[in-house]
Structure formats: structure tokens, C-alpha cells
Amino acid sequence: MTYLVTGGAGYIGAHVVRAMVRAGERVVVLDDLSTGLRQRLPSDVPLVEASVLDRAALDRVIAEHGVTGVVHLAAKKRVGESVEVPLRYYHENVHGLQVLLEAVVAGGVGAFVFSSSASVYGMPDGETVTEDTPCAPMSPYGETKLAGEWLVRATARAHGLRTTCLRYFNVAGAAAPELADTGVANLVPMAFERLADGAAPRIFGDDYPTPDGTCVRDYIHVADLADAHLAAARALASGQVRPGADLTVNIGRGEGVSVxxxxxxxxEVTGREFTPEVTARRPGDPARVVARADRAARELGWTARRDVREMVASAWAGWPRRDPAPVA
Incomplete structure (x- = not known):
């Protein structure tokens, strides 16, 4: 198999590429480098600098590299931003996926792993969510991920693709300092950025119906997430998922941690004492979303191995600004 990893120079994508290469898989990356970094990639992994909206580039890379499977991670992913600019999110995340799938079908690619999100669940009832929990996304970002799942499954049925949709929960950590998340879309780097500026990290709302009033999430180490992608790709390659079928799985730890x-x-990890600054809720944030990950263990043979402290410590080891001013 030769895998095309879209968004492979991004934070999550680079971890997926490294896991697949170390496992002996052949990989080519397509990334527009809008948020990705070329230096995250191994020197022997080909990089095509292009967008998934570029059909000609997709056709070329599939043909020239003999691509037989795709791991699709390229997408816009900020919940709050998606509320402000929904048209951009639908264009990039849904139309971009459509263009990619058209190229996949035309190129005879047989396997497709789709990067989805727990945001498809919205604000579910109950302590944990299963893959059968009704989906009711609360943001345009979540809507684009759910629409993406629908499009992937419909294409699989119509054209005989083998597909897997991975519903990520909250990603943190780094497998190596050079792969750390240096953006500020996720909670941990957002906290680090505030500390680096000499300010207290923010909590967006403390009046949720949770034990301490802050949102509760299921955090997953990015290295565990990368291993899940490898397991999903191999499940498709082995024929475990039949043509025209889809396997949808939660990728989480099954443990809720409040903000x-x-x-x-x-x-504790940074050694910086601070009292978080509580601000207004962000639009689109549900109170509690925690996974049941039984299906991933059963169908993929995958379970998360790393805990929250390891996530934060590994992220801090790669944070570029580690000498912040004292917190006010």
C-alpha cells in the first residue's frame, strides 16, 4: 500500500506520518502549508504543496505515486472561528472533501480513512457517548465533520470504497519536541501561550452543569491518535472492512477531565502558579463529551496508553517559548 496523507505536515498529520513510516508503510504527503510545517516531515517522505481543492494536483499525486489508500486530515478546525466564518469551513471541509473523493474514485484508490471529530455529537445525554449516540453538532465545524462522514459513506456505497471514520476527542501532547503543537487552537497550547505572555490561562465559562462548572472533555495523546490511524489503515488494507462499508469509531480514553x-x-508540569481567568462561554462548546472507546479496541485492536500528565509534559517539552514572564 502507498498512502496519501492530506494535511500530513500539520500537528496531528505529522504524527500520523511518523507512525506509518516507522511501521514500514509508504507515504506521500499533500499539504498547502497554511498551518503545516515542512520540517515536521521525515526527509525521505515526498511532500506535494497543494490544497485538497486542487483537483489537478490530486490526480497527479495519486497517479505518480501509485496511491492505493488515503488518510484525510486536511481541514479547518477552530470551533469558534467556524461560527464566525461558516462559509469558509463548508468550502474547505466539505467541498474540499468532495474534490478529494472525486480524485480518489477516478484514481481507483480503494481505502479511505477520514479524520472526523467528537464535535459531531454536540451536547449528548449520559456520562459517555458511543458511536450510536445521536449526532447533533453545535457548531459549523461539527456540522462539516458530520456532513463529511455522510459523504464518505455515500461514496463508499456507490463506488466500493473501504472506509473508516475516526471521531477524535480532544488531542494534546507530542511524540517528540519537534512535533509539538505550536498553534493555539487547542486548550493546552492556549494555556502555554498565555503563560508565555505573563498572563493567566483562560477558562471559557465556569457555569456549566458539571462538578466544577467547567467543560469536561476526553483528552487523547496525539501519539495514541497516530497509532489509531495506523490501525485503521491496516484494517482497511487487510479486508477487515468490506468494499462499500464503513467502520466508525471513537478515538478517546473514556475518562472525563474538566478544564x-x-x-x-x-x-504542576510548568511550575507556574496561577489562578485561571474565567471569561464568557464560547459559542458551540458543549458541557461534557466523553468517549466510550470499546469499538476501537474490539475492531482495531487499539486502546489509548498515555495519560493526561504525559500529554501536558510532552507538549511543554516542545513549546517554543518556555521562559514566560511572571503571571500577574
């Missing part, structure tokens, strides 16, 4: 609890871990 305030995560801030305590950040303070």
Missing part, C-alpha cells in the same frame, strides 16, 4: 482539572496539571 479546571487540566489547568491544575498545566500548573
Amino acid at each position: 479546571r482539572e487540566m489547568m491544575d496539571v498545566v500548573a
Whole structure:
């Protein structure tokens, strides 16, 4: 198999590429480098600098590299931003996926792993969510991920693709310092950025119906997430998923951690004492979303191995600004 990894120079994508290469898989990356970094990639992995909206580039890379499977990670992913600019999110995340799938079908590619999100669930009832929990996304970002799943499954049925949709929960950590998340779309780097500026990290709302009033999430180490992609790709390659069928799985730890609890871990790991600044809720944030990951263990033979402290410590080891001013 030769895999095309879209968005492979991004934070998550680079971890997926490294896991697949170390496992002996052949990989080519397509990334427009809008948020990705070329230096995250191994020197022997080909990089095509292009967007998934560029059909000609997709056709070329599939043909020239003999691509037989795709791992699709390229997408816009900020919940709050998606509320402000929904048209951009639908164009990039849904239309971009459509263009990619058209190239996949035309090129005879047989396997497709789709990067989805727990945001498809919205604000579910119950302590944990299964893959059968009704989906009711609360943001345009979540809507684009759910629409993406629909499009992937419909294409699989119509054209005989073997597909897997991975619903990520909250990603953190780094497998190596050079692969750390240097953006500020996720909670941990957002906290680090505030500390680096000499300010207290923010909590967006403390009046949710949770034990401490802050949002509760299921955090997954990015290295565990990368291993899940490898397991999914191999499940498709082995024929475990039949043509025209889809396997949808939650990728999480099954353990809820509140934002305030995560801030305590950040303070412990960084050695910086602070009292978080509580601000207004962000639009599109549900109170609690925690996975049931039984299906991933059963169908993919995958379970998360790393804990929250390891996530924060590994992220801090790769943070580029580690000498912040004292917190006010």
C-alpha cells in the first residue's frame, strides 16, 4: 500500500506520518502549508504543496505515486472561528472533501480513512457517548465533520470504497519536541501561550452543569491518535472492512477531565502558579463529551496508553517559548 496523507505536515498529520513510516508503510504527503510545517516531515517522505481543492494536483499525486489508500486530515478546525466564518469551513471541509473523493474514485484508490471529530455529537445525554449516540453538532465545524462522514459513506456505497471514520476527542501532547503543537487552537497550547505572555490561562465559562462548572472533555495523546490511524489503515488494507462499508469509531480514553482539572496539571508540569481567568462561554462548546472507546479496541485492536500528565509534559517539552514572564 502507498498512502496519501492530506494535511500530513500539520500537528496531528505529522504524527500520523511518523507512525506509518516507522511501521514500514509508504507515504506521500499533500499539504498547502497554511498551518503545516515542512520540517515536521521525515526527509525521505515526498511532500506535494497543494490544497485538497486542487483537483489537478490530486490526480497527479495519486497517479505518480501509485496511491492505493488515503488518510484525510486536511481541514479547518477552530470551533469558534467556524461560527464566525461558516462559509469558509463548508468550502474547505466539505467541498474540499468532495474534490478529494472525486480524485480518489477516478484514481481507483480503494481505502479511505477520514479524520472526523467528537464535535459531531454536540451536547449528548449520559456520562459517555458511543458511536450510536445521536449526532447533533453545535457548531459549523461539527456540522462539516458530520456532513463529511455522510459523504464518505455515500461514496463508499456507490463506488466500493473501504472506509473508516475516526471521531477524535480532544488531542494534546507530542511524540517528540519537534512535533509539538505550536498553534493555539487547542486548550493546552492556549494555556502555554498565555503563560508565555505573563498572563493567566483562560477558562471559557465556569457555569456549566458539571462538578466544577467547567467543560469536561476526553483528552487523547496525539501519539495514541497516530497509532489509531495506523490501525485503521491496516484494517482497511487487510479486508477487515468490506468494499462499500464503513467502520466508525471513537478515538478517546473514556475518562472525563474538566478544564479546571487540566489547568491544575498545566500548573504542576510548568511550575507556574496561577489562578485561571474565567471569561464568557464560547459559542458551540458543549458541557461534557466523553468517549466510550470499546469499538476501537474490539475492531482495531487499539486502546489509548498515555495519560493526561504525559500529554501536558510532552507538549511543554516542545513549546517554543518556555521562559514566560511572571503571571500577574
